[in-house]
Amino acid sequence: xxxxxxxxxxxxxxxxxEIVGSDIDQTTSVVAVKGELDLTTAPRLKxxxxxxxxAGRENHVVDLTETTFMDSTALGVLVGVNRSLGEGMRLVLVxxxxxVLKIFELSGMDGVFTIxxxxxxxxxxxxxxxxxxx
Amino acid sequence: MRSASKPxxxxxxRALVAVxxxxxxxxxxxxxxxxxxxxxxxxxxxxxxxHAAQPAHHGGGRGAPTTAGAVTTSQPATASTGTAVExxxxxxxxxxxxxxxxxxxxxxxxxxxxxGRASSGGAASGSGSSGSASTVASGTRRxxxxxxxxxxxxxxxxxxxxxSQGRRQRKASVASSTPAASPVPALVATHTTAVSTPATIASxxxxxxxxxxxxxxxxxxxxxxxxxxxxxxxxxxxxxxTVPASAPAPAPARTEPAATRRAxxxxxxxxxxxxxxxxxxxxFTRIVNVVPVPIRxxxxxxxxxxxxxxxxxxxxxxxxxxxxxxxxxxxDDVGLLQAALLPLxxxxxxxxxxxxxxxxxxxxxxxxxxxxxxxxxxxxxxVIVGDVAGHGRDALPHTALVRFTLHAYLEAGLSPRxxxxxxxxxxxRQLGGLLATVIAAKYDPRERLLVYASAGHxxxxxxxxxxxxxxxxxxxxxxxxxxxxxxxxxxxSVPGPSRICFYTDGVTESRVGADLYGSARLTGALADLxxxxxxxxxxxxxxxxxxxxPDDMAACVLSIEDGEGEPSVLxxxxxxxxxEAAHERVxxxxxxxxxxxxxAASLLRSARTAAGPVGTVLLEVRPxxxxxxxxxxxxxVALLHTRQARRHAGIGGRR
Numbered sequence: 001x002x003x004x005x006x007x008x009x010x011x012x013x014x015x016x017x018e019i020v021g022s023d024i025d026q027t028t029s030v031v032a033v034k035g036e037l038d039l040t041t042a043p044r045l046k047x048x049x050x051x052x053x054x055a056g057r058e059n060h061v062v063d064l065t066e067t068t069f070m071d072s073t074a075l076g077v078l079v080g081v082n083r084s085l086g087e088g089m090r091l092v093l094v095x096x097x098x099x100v101l102k103i104f105e106l107s108g109m110d111g112v113f114t115i116x117x118x119x120x121x122x123x124x125x126x127x128x129x130x131x132x133x134x
Numbered sequence: 135m136r137s138a139s140k141p142x143x144x145x146x147x148r149a150l151v152a153v154x155x156x157x158x159x160x161x162x163x164x165x166x167x168x169x170x171x172x173x174x175x176x177x178x179x180x181x182x183x184x185h186a187a188q189p190a191h192h193g194g195g196r197g198a199p200t201t202a203g204a205v206t207t208s209q210p211a212t213a214s215t216g217t218a219v220e221x222x223x224x225x226x227x228x229x230x231x232x233x234x235x236x237x238x239x240x241x242x243x244x245x246x247x248x249x250g251r252a253s254s255g256g257a258a259s260g261s262g263s264s265g266s267a268s269t270v271a272s273g274t275r276r277x278x279x280x281x282x283x284x285x286x287x288x289x290x291x292x293x294x295x296x297x298s299q300g301r302r303q304r305k306a307s308v309a310s311s312t313p314a315a316s317p318v319p320a321l322v323a324t325h326t327t328a329v330s331t332p333a334t335i336a337s338x339x340x341x342x343x344x345x346x347x348x349x350x351x352x353x354x355x356x357x358x359x360x361x362x363x364x365x366x367x368x369x370x371x372x373x374x375x376t377v378p379a380s381a382p383a384p385a386p387a388r389t390e391p392a393a394t395r396r397a398x399x400x401x402x403x404x405x406x407x408x409x410x411x412x413x414x415x416x417x418f419t420r421i422v423n424v425v426p427v428p429i430r431x432x433x434x435x436x437x438x439x440x441x442x443x444x445x446x447x448x449x450x451x452x453x454x455x456x457x458x459x460x461x462x463x464x465x466d467d468v469g470l471l472q473a474a475l476l477p478l479x480x481x482x483x484x485x486x487x488x489x490x491x492x493x494x495x496x497x498x499x500x501x502x503x504x505x506x507x508x509x510x511x512x513x514x515x516x517v518i519v520g521d522v523a524g525h526g527r528d529a530l531p532h533t534a535l536v537r538f539t540l541h542a543y544l545e546a547g548l549s550p551r552x553x554x555x556x557x558x559x560x561x562x563r564q565l566g567g568l569l570a571t572v573i574a575a576k577y578d579p580r581e582r583l584l585v586y587a588s589a590g591h592x593x594x595x596x597x598x599x600x601x602x603x604x605x606x607x608x609x610x611x612x613x614x615x616x617x618x619x620x621x622x623x624x625x626x627s628v629p630g631p632s633r634i635c636f637y638t639d640g641v642t643e644s645r646v647g648a649d650l651y652g653s654a655r656l657t658g659a660l661a662d663l664x665x666x667x668x669x670x671x672x673x674x675x676x677x678x679x680x681x682x683x684p685d686d687m688a689a690c691v692l693s694i695e696d697g698e699g700e701p702s703v704l705x706x707x708x709x710x711x712x713x714e715a716a717h718e719r720v721x722x723x724x725x726x727x728x729x730x731x732x733x734a735a736s737l738l739r740s741a742r743t744a745a746g747p748v749g750t751v752l753l754e755v756r757p758x759x760x761x762x763x764x765x766x767x768x769x770x771v772a773l774l775h776t777r778q779a780r781r782h783a784g785i786g787g788r789r
Contacts, residue, residue, distance in 0.1 A: 105719075
C-alpha cells in the first residue's frame with residue numbers, strides 16, 4: 001500500500017519536498033522523506049507519523065536517506081514521536097548523509113535515536129525488535 | 135433740532151395735509167371726512183393713523199388698484215419720517231425707506247419708491263427742516279433732494295411738481311395733489327403722520343372706483359413695503375388704540391370693513407406670494423418643473439447614493455484612524471515586550487566588548503530566539519543564547535522562561551554545565567514538549583578563560599590567531615526532550631585578541647542559493663568585522679550575503695583585546711552514567727579528542743565501573759600535542775544526581 005501524502009514545491013524551486021508512507025506489514029511502516037525537513041515541512045512528517053501511530057503500527061522506520069537537511073523543528077518531531085512510543089514499539093531512522101548525521105550529533109540526539117545507514121538494516125532491527133517483543 | 139423745527143414743520147405740513155386730505159374728503163370717501171373730523175385732536179389723529187395703518191396693510195393686497203397701492207406704499211416712508219422726528223431714532227428710521235426700497239427694487243419698484251419719495255418729500259418740504267429731510271435722505275438720497283426741491287416750492291408750485299411726480303405715481307399723487315383748494319387742512323394738520331395716514335385711508339377706500347388698474351407685481355411689493363412699515367405703525371397705534379373712545383370711532387370703523395373684507399384673502403395671497411416670489415425658490419421651482427418625473431427619481435436616488443457614499447467614506451476614515459492608533463499602540467507594546475525579552479547588553483563589560491543582535495525571520499518562524507549578556511558578581515561575564523524550536527508567539531513565554539532560569543543558575547554560581555543540566559531537569563515539564571536549544575557560557579577576564587555548555591545548540595565560534603574547531607560528538611540534547619542534558623562542557627583559553635561569537639542556527643541555516651550559509655561563512659564574516667563593529671553589523675552582513683532567512687537570527691559577540699597567543703581548548707568534559715558510557719558515541723568522542731581507540735575502550739570500561747549503577751562519572755579530556763590527558767572523576771556528584779539518574783534509567787530502558 002502506498003500513501004502519498006504531500007508533494008509540495010518549497011520556496012526554493014529546485015528543492016522538492018516529498019514524503020511517502022508505506023506499510024511493509026501489519027506492524028511495520030516506512031516513511032521516506034525526500035528533500036528538506038524544516039519549519040514548513042516538518043509538520044507533514046509529524047502528522048504522517050501521528051496517523052501511523054493512531055493506526056496501531058508498532059514499528060516505525062523513517063527513511064532519511066534522501067533528506068538533505070533537518071532543522072531543530074524536525075528534530076522536535078522525531079523526539080515527540082520517540083516519546084509517544086508505547087511499550088514494545090520502536091522508531092528506527094535510516095540516515096547515511098554526513099550533514100544530517102552531523103545535525104543529530106550536534107544536537108546530541110544521536111545518542112537517543114537508533115540510526116542505521118540502510119533501510120534493510122532498519123527493517124531488520126525493527127522486525128527483530130518486534131519478534132523479540134512478541 | 136427736531137423740537138425747534140416743529141412749529142415750522144407743522145405749519146407747512148398743515149398745508150400739505152390740506153393738499154392731501156381735501157380731495158379725500160371731498161371727492162373720494164367718507165373715511166377721509168371722518169379722518170378730517172378726527173384731526174383736531176392729536177390723539178385722534180394718532181388713532182386715525184393707527185387705524186389707517188392697519189387697513190393700509192390689509193388693503194394693499196394684490197387686487198388693490200393702483201391708487202390704493204401707491205398711497206399705501208407711501209405710508210411707511212411717511213410714517214417713519216414722522217416717527218423719526220418724534221423719537222430721534224434716525225437709524226431705525228433709515229431702515230424703513232431702505233427696506234422699502236430694497237423690496238421695491240424687485241420687480242417693478244418704481245412706483246413704490248417714488249411714492250415713498252413723494253411722501254417723504256412732502257414731509258420734508260412741510261417741515262422745511264433739513265434734519266428730517268436728511269433722515270430720509272440717508273435712506274433714499276434722491277428722494278431727499280427731491281423733497282428739498284419740493285420744499286422750496288410754494289404750495290401752488292408744489293402742486294405742479296407733485297403732479298409731475300404723480301404722473302408716474304398714478305393715483306396716489308393725484309390724490310395728494312387734488313385737494314389743494316380744500317379748506318380742511320387746518321383741522322387735520324396737527325400731526326405729520328396723520329396727514330398721510332388719512333390719505334392712505336382715503337386712498338385705500340376708493341379702491342373699487344379706481345380707474346387705473348395695476349399689475350399684480352406692483353401690488354405685491356407694495357404690500358411688502360407696507361409690511362415693512364407695519365411694526366412701527368402698530369407701535370404707534372397701540373397706545374392710541376385706547377384713546378379713540380372720544381374720537382369719532384365710526385370713521386375707522388367705516389373704513390375697516392371695507393378693508394378687512396378684502397384683507398383675508400389678500401393676506402393669504404400675500405403670504406404665499408412672498409414665499410414663492412423668492413428668486414431662489416422661484417428659480418429652483420422652475421428648474422424642478424422642467425425636469426421629468428423619472429429623472430427626478432433618478433436624481434433622488436443618485437443624491438441618496440452620494441450621501442451614502444459620503445457617510446461610508448467618513449465612517450471608513452474614522453475607522454482607519456482608530457486602527458492606525460491601535461496599531462501604533464500594539465507596536466509600542468511589542469517594542470516594550472521585545473526590549474524585555476531581548477535586553478540591550480552594555481557595550482562593555484569590564485575589559486570585554488559585548489554586543490548582541492536579533493533579527494526576526496522573514497517568514498513565520500519569528501520569535502523563538504533569545505539571548506542574555508550580563509556581568510556576574512565575581513567579575514565574570516555570562517552569556518546565554520538559545521532558540522525555542524516552537525517559534526512564533528507560542529515560543530515567546532518559553533524563551534523568557536528558559537532565559538531567566540539559566541540566568542538565575544549562572545548568577546547563583548553554577549558552572550555552565552551544571553546550570554544547563556539543572557535547567558534541563560527543571561524545565562522538562564514546563565516546556566510542554568517544546569524543544570529548546572541553548573548555550574550558556576562564562577568568561578573570566580582575569581584567567582582569560584571561556585567556559586561553555588550546550589544543550590543541542592551549536593558551539594560558539596572562537597577566532598583569534600587561529601580558529602578553534604569544536605568537538606561536537608556526544609553533544610547534550612536540547613532542553614525539553616525529556617532526556618538528561620548538560621553533560622558536556624568545554625573550557626577554552628583565550629590568551630590573545632579574539633572574538634567569540636554565539637549564534638542561533640537561524641544564522642547558519644539561512645540560504646545562499648540552495649546552500650546553507652553555514653558556520654564556515656559565518657566564521658569568515660566574524661573575522662572580517664572591523665574593530666568596533668558589533669553583532670548587529672555581523673547579522674547585517676549575513677543578511678546581505680544570504681537569499682532567504684527562514685528562521686530568526688540571534689548573535690552575541692565578545693571582543694577580547696590585548697594579550698597574545700592563539701585560543702585553545704583546555705578541557706573537554708563529558709559526564710556519563712553507566713548506560714551512556716556504553717554508547718559508541720562516547721568512544722567516538724574520545725577518539726575525536728585524540729585518544730587512541732584502544733585506550734578509549736579501556737577508558738570506557740573504567741568509566742562504567744566508576745559510574746556505578748546510579749551514579750555518574752566525569753571524563754575530563756585535556757588535549758595536548760601528543761596523546762591527551764584523560765581524567766575520570768567519579769566523585770562528581772551533580773545536583774539532582776539521583777533523581778536524574780533514575781529518570782534517565784527509565785528513558786534508557788525504552789531505548
